[in-house]
Amino acid sequence: MTDLGPPASALDTDPEYRAAVVDLFGVLAYGELTAFERLAADAAMAPTIDDKAALAGMATAEYRHFVVIRDRLVEMGVDPQQAMTPFRRAYEDFHEHTAPSDWLEGMVKAYVGDGIGMDFYREIANFVDEDSRALVVSVCDDLGQSAFIVERVRAAINEDPRVGGRLALWGRRLVGEALSQAQRVAADRDALSTLLVGGVDRPGTDLAEIGRMLARLTENHARRMSALGLAA
Amino acid sequence: MTDLGPPASALDTDPEYRAAVVDLFGVLAYGELTAFERLAADAAMAPTIDDKAALAGMATAEYRHFVVIRDRLVEMGVDPQQAMTPFRRAYEDFHEHTAPSDWLEGMVKAYVGDGIGMDFYREIANFVDEDSRALVVSVCDDLGQSAFIVERVRAAINEDPRVGGRLALWGRRLVGEALSQAQRVAADRDALSTLLVGGVDRPGTDLAEIGRMLARLTENHARRMSALGLAA
Structure with a gap:
């Protein structure tokens, strides 16, 4: 992992950096809260009570992250x-724009959508101080x-291979929509963008x-x- | 509290009693799981992020009860x-049959519907052994x-008193529907009903x-x- 973050003291001395970290925590917190909502909605669509309980448990874990x-x-x-x-x-x-029309689309969204989101936040975490980074990573x-969803989606594709084509398209649509919202956030939130491109006394990246x-x-x-058995 | 329950050993010696307690735990567990789902759906309708977070926290607590x-x-x-x-x-x-059409109906449902459900289960708890009773009560x-919902609903009625009439009707509809489902469960589940009316070696009640x-x-x-400011 590249370490491009300033010391934690920058939170007190560099208002732009502080604003960037507040933005990062704000976007992450709201992301966890909506992940909670979405997994709970998936639980409501679950085919069996065991699946329902499993997803409710995952939603609860997202809520705990939100609280942190x-x-x-x-x-x-x-x-x-x-x-x-x-x-x-x-x-x-x-x-x-990406409301799942059934349980499987919800599962792919939880795995592929959250996956790319979490990867992105972990990348951004390289540009913040150690304490902030530890929080983001945690x-x-x-x-x-992952394991739960991969198993369920693969089983569904095994049962009816046509499902795979539909879900592959769905996965691509999720990423396209995520990118377009990320661009919008980057354009709106200058402080957050300077984490990447740098600011006064902070090198940023090339x-x-x-x-x-x-x-x-x-x-x-x-x-x-x-891993889901889908063409990217 | 009337104590009409048998000793805990009845769980091993009286198959009908054991079936009744399993039914009681089953109906309670599923109730907690749907309470989780419903509060999470209310969170998704919440007018502010703070309300959203508060309801997500309550949903999480219901899920913990489910796990117990x-x-x-x-x-x-x-x-x-x-x-x-x-x-x-x-x-x-x-x-x-009682899908809330807005956030306020969801709040009244969480308070009035869960309230009567919890009261009912606490009454039933009088007819089971001490350990099982402690679990139900917990x-x-x-x-x-309660405090959160009462405050929100009263504030809404203060702002627009006509809301009170609509929500009062809604509260009555909730109870009617709850009673009709409770009757159906009582008719379907003999073991559960014998908790109240008694069985071999168990007095039940009059x-x-x-x-x-x-x-x-x-x-x-x-x-x-x-408490909500509604006519019953």
Whole structure:
């Protein structure tokens, strides 16, 4: 992992850096809260009570992650609602444009959509101080969703291979929509963008490194699609 | 609290009693799981991020209750999914017939519907052994929903008194639907019904006591409606 973050003291001395970290925690916190909602909605669509219970448990874990970030914001003297509000619209548009039409689409969304989101936040974590990075990495943990979802989706494709074509298209649509919302957030939130491109006293990164980061994100996405038995 | 329950050893010696307790845990567990789902869906409708976070927290607490009962079923050597399945239909019909059309109806449903459910389960707990009773009582705890919901609903009525009339009708509809599903469960599940009316070696209760129980349920319901500022 590249370490490009400033020391933690920058949170007190560099207002632009502080604003960037507050943005990062805000977008992550709201992401966890909507992940909770979405997994709970998936639980409501679950075919069996065991699946329902499993997804409810995952939703609960996302909520605990939300609490961890919210508490950190409070520690920093920031109103969590205020930190999350700028990102509400992007998440809501994303979810509105990618409402799963059935349980399997919900599962692919939870795996592929959250996967690329978590990868992205982990990449960004390279550009923040150690404490902030540890927090981001801890809430980006896989909570056991992956194994559960991979098993369920592969079983469905085995049973009816045509499902695979439909879900592959769905996976591509998810990524396209996620990218378009990410671009919107980057354009709206200057502080957050300076984490990558740098600011006063912070080096940021160069185009070559951004290219490598995008390559890593793309590779990981392709690996997830293939784990599900889907063409990326 | 009247103590009409047998000793815990009856779980091993009286198969009908054991079946009744498994039914009770099954209906409670599925109830907690659907309470989780419903509060999570309310969170998705919440007007502010703070409300969203508060409801997500309550949903998570319901899920923890679910886990407590599920674990007890497993301890008893019972498959939780099998114990819950007989009650799935009644809950689903209840929720289908009482889908809230907005956030306020969702709040009244969480308070009034769960309230009467929890009261009922606490009454039934009088007829089981001490350990089982302690479990039921612990998961019937108010998780802080009440204060939050009362405040939100009263504020909405203050702002627009016409809301009160609509929500009062809604509260009555909820109780009617809950009663009709409870009757269906009672008719379907003989073992569960014998908790009240008695079985071999178990006295059960008499009509006068059942009358008093219904009076208590009705009074508590009226008290909740009035706490919300609604005519029962």
